[in-house]
Amino acid sequence: MLPAIHIFLVNYIGGEMMTEIHTLCIVAHPAIEESGSQQFLIQTGKSITHTEYIDLAKLDSSKAKIDFSKYHQIIFQFPLYWYQAPAILKKWIDENWHLYSKAELAGKTMGVVVIVGQKAQRYQLGGTEGRSISELLVSFELIAKYSQMRFKPIFPIYQFHYLTEKQKVKLLWRYGYYLEHLDAGDFMSMQRYILNRAHQLTESELSFTSDAQKMQWEMFLQKLEHSAYAIEEIVDLKKEW
Amino acid sequence: MLPAIHIFLVNYIGGEMMTEIHTLCIVAHPAIEESGSQQFLIQTGKSITHTEYIDLAKLDSSKAKIDFSKYHQIIFQFPLYWYQAPAILKKWIDENWHLYSKAELAGKTMGVVVIVGQKAQRYQLGGTEGRSISELLVSFELIAKYSQMRFKPIFPIYQFHYLTEKQKVKLLWRYGYYLEHLDAGDFMSMQRYILNRAHQLTESELSFTSDAQKMQWEMFLQKLEHSAYAIEEIVDLKKEW
Numbered sequence: 001m002l003p004a005i006h007i008f009l010v011n012y013i014g015g016e017m018m019t020e021i022h023t024l025c026i027v028a029h030p031a032i033e034e035s036g037s038q039q040f041l042i043q044t045g046k047s048i049t050h051t052e053y054i055d056l057a058k059l060d061s062s063k064a065k066i067d068f069s070k071y072h073q074i075i076f077q078f079p080l081y082w083y084q085a086p087a088i089l090k091k092w093i094d095e096n097w098h099l100y101s102k103a104e105l106a107g108k109t110m111g112v113v114v115i116v117g118q119k120a121q122r123y124q125l126g127g128t129e130g131r132s133i134s135e136l137l138v139s140f141e142l143i144a145k146y147s148q149m150r151f152k153p154i155f156p157i158y159q160f161h162y163l164t165e166k167q168k169v170k171l172l173w174r175y176g177y178y179l180e181h182l183d184a185g186d187f188m189s190m191q192r193y194i195l196n197r198a199h200q201l202t203e204s205e206l207s208f209t210s211d212a213q214k215m216q217w218e219m220f221l222q223k224l225e226h227s228a229y230a231i232e233e234i235v236d237l238k239k240e241w
Numbered sequence: 242m243l244p245a246i247h248i249f250l251v252n253y254i255g256g257e258m259m260t261e262i263h264t265l266c267i268v269a270h271p272a273i274e275e276s277g278s279q280q281f282l283i284q285t286g287k288s289i290t291h292t293e294y295i296d297l298a299k300l301d302s303s304k305a306k307i308d309f310s311k312y313h314q315i316i317f318q319f320p321l322y323w324y325q326a327p328a329i330l331k332k333w334i335d336e337n338w339h340l341y342s343k344a345e346l347a348g349k350t351m352g353v354v355v356i357v358g359q360k361a362q363r364y365q366l367g368g369t370e371g372r373s374i375s376e377l378l379v380s381f382e383l384i385a386k387y388s389q390m391r392f393k394p395i396f397p398i399y400q401f402h403y404l405t406e407k408q409k410v411k412l413l414w415r416y417g418y419y420l421e422h423l424d425a426g427d428f429m430s431m432q433r434y435i436l437n438r439a440h441q442l443t444e445s446e447l448s449f450t451s452d453a454q455k456m457q458w459e460m461f462l463q464k465l466e467h468s469a470y471a472i473e474e475i476v477d478l479k480k481e482w
Contacts, residue, residue, distance in 0.1 A: 081331075081335050082331075082334050082335060082338060082380065082384055083379070083380035083383040083384065084325065084331060084380045085331075086331070086335060087328050087331040087332035087334075087335045087336075090322075090323075090325060090326075090327070090328040090331045090332075091328035091331075091332070093323050093328075094322050094323060094327060094328045095328075097323060129383055129386070130383075130386075131379050131382075131383060135376065135379055136379060136380055136383075138324070138372050138376055138377060138379075139323065139324035139325045139377055141372075142324045142370055142372060142377075143323055143324065145370070145371075
């Protein structure tokens, strides 16, 4: 029954859940309805996380200064247009960012989810563009720095429309992790995140048709936990060397 | 009477003048009238060069796709807002740049004149911002590359409102050079540019009150030419070593 692993996981997951991250995702796209990638991301964020979304194209101009007080992190989500954020986002920043006091922003985390139409390999030295997406978006890093916010690694999505269903499922969980955490995630934290989510699934969500099926699911989870624990042990050992 | 120098200069200046550069300067500022730096630059450009200006804030929306056919170079001129070009420029690019065919842009030169409110030293490794203005504006380089345009070194102006009158005069000539040439200028080319302009001044512009004054001016010019020639000789010698 692997009690040690169970205790480890329950403690760890408990710790994670106690500090739920409140995230606001500001979507900058001229027409979200027409964008397959934005639809996929927003539906994902709304179904597997508690992220709140704001559509800049539909923002009430009298509430243009968005209240950030209840959020731990602000994510800007947009397609790359001419190697930069779309004008709609720059307009909102130009008109509103100076309205925030340092106290309203300091200590919060800023993230960027950017949808890129071309292949990742173009955005590197020797590639067609020869510059990285990080280089292109350096102004966001500086806005965060100016506002004493933490800037976490950006989350680029390349060629969404060419993703296979399997790749989309992987993207779904990686994106969910990005929204629910203040970091950008590595293999270990992604593993824990997915295990955590699996444990939270209720019986009605899983809709078992028999006790045997339920037992099969529990065994599967236990196997996953065992593997995860084994990987964590190896990584811990490596740190000690 | 230094005939050799005269022949050299006349040939050189003649060559320069034969290929007059047609420049369009697209100004992106929400209210040009209220900007001291934009007023200074536009008045300079209009008085000492043949540059044509377009004020994006007043652009007729039916003519938003500007006809570039008669220009050798396109200069974007704007203040740095939140580490990027103002929204008004991004909006114009987002809405219009895709309307140009490669043939309409290829081979032309793109330049950027950017007005920066803070000190230059902030924009470097270890500085407050820690990034250079060139890094921040890399998207313009990529737009030029995409359109098969030449991207010339950017022309940043730091803390315009703190410039002394002497510094403003220097800026005036450096800016004039930038508008009238496809390069960004070095000491030698600036020197020739100013000498050339001095030679073009008519007697009515100089408004001499006596023959002695006229002679004084001519001697002054000759002295400048002599120094310029001496510097050029040294630089030429250095190349041979």
